[in-house]
Amino acid sequence: MSRTGTPAWMGRPTPAVRAAKAVALTVVVLLVIFPLWTVVATSLASPQNVIENGGWVIWPEDFSFGAYTEILQGGIITRALLVSTAITVVGTALSLTCTIGLAYTLSRPKVYGGKPLLLLVLFTFLFPPGMVPLFLVVQSAGLFDQYAALILPFLVNVFNLVVMRGFFQSIPSELIDAARIDGAGEFAILRKIVLPLSKAVIAVIGLFYAVAYWNRFFEAIIYFNDQTKWPIGTVLRQYVTGGASLAETSGELATASPQSVQMAVVMLATLPIVCVYPFVQRYFVKGVVTGALKA
Amino acid sequence: MNILFQLGTAREALDVSMTRVRGGTGGTSPPVEEPPTRSKEDGSRPGHLRRIRADRVLLIIAVPGLAYFLFFHYGALFGNVLAFQDFVPFLGLSGSEWVGLAHFERMFGDPEFWNAVKNTLVIAALQLVFFFPAPLALALLLNSIVGDTIRRFVQSVVYLPHFLSWVIVVALFQQMLGGAGVVNGWLSDLGMGGISVIGNPDAYGPLVIAQLIWKECGWATIIFLAALSQVDEQQYEAAALDGAGWGRRLWHVTLPAIRPVIALLLVLRLGEFLSIGFEQFFLQRQSVGPETGEVLETFVYFTGFASGDFGYAAAVGLFKGVIGVALIYTANKVAHRLGEQGVYQR
Numbered sequence: 001m002s003r004t005g006t007p008a009w010m011g012r013p014t015p016a017v018r019a020a021k022a023v024a025l026t027v028v029v030l031l032v033i034f035p036l037w038t039v040v041a042t043s044l045a046s047p048q049n050v051i052e053n054g055g056w057v058i059w060p061e062d063f064s065f066g067a068y069t070e071i072l073q074g075g076i077i078t079r080a081l082l083v084s085t086a087i088t089v090v091g092t093a094l095s096l097t098c099t100i101g102l103a104y105t106l107s108r109p110k111v112y113g114g115k116p117l118l119l120l121v122l123f124t125f126l127f128p129p130g131m132v133p134l135f136l137v138v139q140s141a142g143l144f145d146q147y148a149a150l151i152l153p154f155l156v157n158v159f160n161l162v163v164m165r166g167f168f169q170s171i172p173s174e175l176i177d178a179a180r181i182d183g184a185g186e187f188a189i190l191r192k193i194v195l196p197l198s199k200a201v202i203a204v205i206g207l208f209y210a211v212a213y214w215n216r217f218f219e220a221i222i223y224f225n226d227q228t229k230w231p232i233g234t235v236l237r238q239y240v241t242g243g244a245s246l247a248e249t250s251g252e253l254a255t256a257s258p259q260s261v262q263m264a265v266v267m268l269a270t271l272p273i274v275c276v277y278p279f280v281q282r283y284f285v286k287g288v289v290t291g292a293l294k295a
Numbered sequence: 296m297n298i299l300f301q302l303g304t305a306r307e308a309l310d311v312s313m314t315r316v317r318g319g320t321g322g323t324s325p326p327v328e329e330p331p332t333r334s335k336e337d338g339s340r341p342g343h344l345r346r347i348r349a350d351r352v353l354l355i356i357a358v359p360g361l362a363y364f365l366f367f368h369y370g371a372l373f374g375n376v377l378a379f380q381d382f383v384p385f386l387g388l389s390g391s392e393w394v395g396l397a398h399f400e401r402m403f404g405d406p407e408f409w410n411a412v413k414n415t416l417v418i419a420a421l422q423l424v425f426f427f428p429a430p431l432a433l434a435l436l437l438n439s440i441v442g443d444t445i446r447r448f449v450q451s452v453v454y455l456p457h458f459l460s461w462v463i464v465v466a467l468f469q470q471m472l473g474g475a476g477v478v479n480g481w482l483s484d485l486g487m488g489g490i491s492v493i494g495n496p497d498a499y500g501p502l503v504i505a506q507l508i509w510k511e512c513g514w515a516t517i518i519f520l521a522a523l524s525q526v527d528e529q530q531y532e533a534a535a536l537d538g539a540g541w542g543r544r545l546w547h548v549t550l551p552a553i554r555p556v557i558a559l560l561l562v563l564r565l566g567e568f569l570s571i572g573f574e575q576f577f578l579q580r581q582s583v584g585p586e587t588g589e590v591l592e593t594f595v596y597f598t599g600f601a602s603g604d605f606g607y608a609a610a611v612g613l614f615k616g617v618i619g620v621a622l623i624y625t626a627n628k629v630a631h632r633l634g635e636q637g638v639y640q641r
Contacts, residue, residue, distance in 0.1 A: 009303060017541075020435065021439065021440070025440070025445070025449055027434070028436075028449065028452075029435065029448075029449060029452050029453075030452060031509065032452050032453055032456060032509070032513070033452060033530050034453065035467040035468075035471050036467070038471070038477055039470065040471060047456055053480075054475065054480055055475045055476075055480075056475075056480065058471060058474070058477075058542050066391045070525055085540070086518070090639075093589065097359070098359040098360040098363060099360065101357055101358075101359060101360055102356075102357045102359075102361060103355035103360075104353070104356065105353040105354065105356060105357035108353060111353050111354070112343075112346040112350040112354065113354075114348070117357070117361065120361075121361075122358075122371060123366055124364055124368040124369075124372075125624070126620060127372065127616055127619075127620060128368075128616075129367065129368050129371030129372065130371060130374075130375060130595075130612035130613060130616060131573075131592070131595055131599065131608075132374075132377070132595065132599045132609040132612055133370075133371040133372070133373075133374030133377065133609060133612075133614055134367065134371040134374070135599070135600075136371075136372050136388070137366070137370040137374055137379065138604075141366075141372075150364070152367070153451075155360075155363040155367075156360050156363050156364065157357075161360070179615065185352060186352040186353055187352050187356070190356070195548055196388055198301070198455075202496030207458075211458045214593050215458075215459070215460030215461075215462075216458075216460075217460065217462055217574075218573070219576055229515055233460055235460045236466070237578065238463045238464070250495065256536050261297065262466075263470070266466050266467070269460070269462070269463060270459060270463055273458045273459065277455060277458060278451070280442050281451060284454070284517075285600055294386055
């Protein structure tokens with residue numbers, strides 16, 4: 001819905017109302033952006049700058065990339081970033097493949113066994129697996145200290161599956177029937193007709209999966225004894241909220257203050273999300289419109 | 296993302312699963328595994344084998360996803376039997392001794408369990424009272440912005456925190472509100488005393504609610520914005536012609552129009568009352584201590600993984616899961632009685 005101007009019935013808001021709204025919106029936006037800004041500023045400030053300011057900086061007086069060179073020259077954080085990247089890429093690809101396959105099958109009206117299979121999947125939504133039983137399943141599958149333990153237990157998300165299935169159902173069946181009459185097999189139909197039409201939903205669901213994989217930290221704590229395999233979230237928890245000091249692992253912190261290094265780690269854990277987000281965000285709108293039309 | 300979509304389908308999901316729960320008809324196993332007994336039937340009702348063959352491509356591409364659900368979800372569902380065992384990891388599920396309801400008896404007499412229940416209920420109530428209305432208020436504010444550009448910009452900004460992990464959110468709050476944080480720095484510059492928020496048990500409730508609002512309020516506006524965009528413009532016009540001002544239009548047109556959505560979300564929230572989240576509380580439990588910081592899920596974690604008391608932890612987890620299903624069911628009953636469409640339909 002796009003509105004080009006104030007409708008006549010609304011009347012002109014009084015200056016006081018407009019000012020109040022502007023203030024409210026500015027406060028909301030600043031509450032979100034300001035904390036993130038101090039992270040950027042502190043991570044880029046020189047050690048002296050940070051010390052003089054008492055641990056954080058709002059506007060760096062002299063810039064220094066020392067914190068970034070410090071943590072990217074190898075060591076546990078560099079490795080954790082690589083682990084997280086690999087898990088996110090591989091996990092998202094696997095999750096999308098499995099979700100698309102299952103969602104497409106469940107979206108076809110007369111597929112053999114469709115109804116019971118759908119119930120089988122949807123029941124898990126009502127009773128999600130408990131922490132301890134899931135742990136035993138992962139253990140029995142021999143996934144301890146395996147990167148797969150951060151991927152396989154979260155392969156398909158019921159919500160994502162249901163959204164994807166709904167999107168496939170909204171594709172006009174005439175298109176699919178026409179292709180079938182032309183002799184296309186089910187797989188060709190999925191690849192050449194359904195998937196090209198579903199770019200928006202695949203982008204959004206892909207983002208959801210990627211963000212979930214990138215942000216996952218808890219599972220590595222219970223499934224990994226080998227700390228060198230930790231993803232960035234787990235490492236971040238250890239050093240930022242767990243109270244451990246980075247100095248122990250990073251050696252001499254001559255070029256950057258510990259605060260800058262911590263904030264640089266927060267930055268590096270946030271940056272990929274902030275970079276990908278604007279490209280996928282336009283699809284949210286498309287998705288919401290489709291969803292609203294269907295509802 | 297299409298939350299309306301999600302809700303519609305979530306309703307469908309609950310609808311079918313609730314019928315299952317109430318009907319109690321067992322056997323969720325797919326008929327794919329049934330033997331093809333009727334393969335010799337006439338052409339109007341093709342036999343199982345022929346139908347499987349016709350749908351083979353579709354069934355094959357569904358296998359990885361189905362295998363995932365069977366192994367991890369149904370496997371874990373079955374794994375709940377350890378709640379009735381004196382589980383020894385070395386012996387496994389088959390070798391461990393059965394203890395009946397002993398874990399549950401212990402649970403009801405365990406003051407630490409009741410402390411976790413109390414903390415969970417307090418935080419859940421705070422979430423309901425303070426978090427639930429926040430996105431509605433923000434959505435009304437956003438909806439009243441006429442300029443599309445400004446609105447899109449504000450939306451982009453407020454959706455973003457939803458995608459940040461709890462580790463980052465907790466770190467940001469420490470940076471802002473911690474003892475050496477930004478706010479305390481400002482206060483001391485102004486010559487005022489500092490505030491103690493992080494690690495202060497008295498401030499824990501407000502802190503976790505503020506974190507939740509910061510992270511999820513913007514994202515939760517999507518559903519309200521979608522509902523608000525469906526409100527009939529002519530009703531506003533008619534109300535305005537009748538002399539209704541901004542406040543009365545809000546009260547008599549906007550809120551009644553989106554009442555079903557509010558009711559549905561409230562029911563969903565009540566049904567998931569105990570699901571207050573895990574990671575946020577796991578990260579901050581130590582900073583305030585278990586007295587204030589222990590909730591049911593962290594209790595399960597620390598009993599099971601820190602103390603190695605797997606059977607007892609699983610019993611507490613199972614207890615919470617069963618209460619959760621009962622809550623969803625009850626919330627729907629109430630919704631129907633109030634004349635609103637619930638999560639599932641009768």
